[in-house]
Amino acid sequence: MMHVRKILLPIAFSQTAAALASSVREMAQRFNASVIVLNAFNPVPEYAYGPAPETPCGSEERPSLFSPGLLELRNQQERRLEEFARAYFSGIRHTTRSWMAIRQQSSNGSQIARSWL
Secondary structure, rough: OOOOOOEEEEEEOOOHHHHHHHHHHHHHHHHOOOOEEEEEEEEHHHHHHHHOOOOOOOOOOOOOOOHHHHHHHHHHHHHHHHHHHHHHHHHOOOEEEEEEEEEEEEOOOOEEEEEEO
């Protein structure tokens, strides 16, 4: 018999994720496994990164990784993830993980990735 200790459920808050959650719950109960509910998202659309490094621009301001708007968005996503996990996995051992990926340009113009986990 297969021994399952942890089940990873990546979600995007879709109807598909909600439908899959009941099957994951049944599996977790059957195997006495814990569930990790993961939400990965990129909060900044491609067009918001600004002009290419070689394009002259009058402002030196760059989007900040720790801007209040991005921090609030991260907090909203984490609350939403917690609500999803409570709704579908109450009474089951579970944890939530939220991954927010942001691309920034370094001082030399190359793209670097930053994220929270």
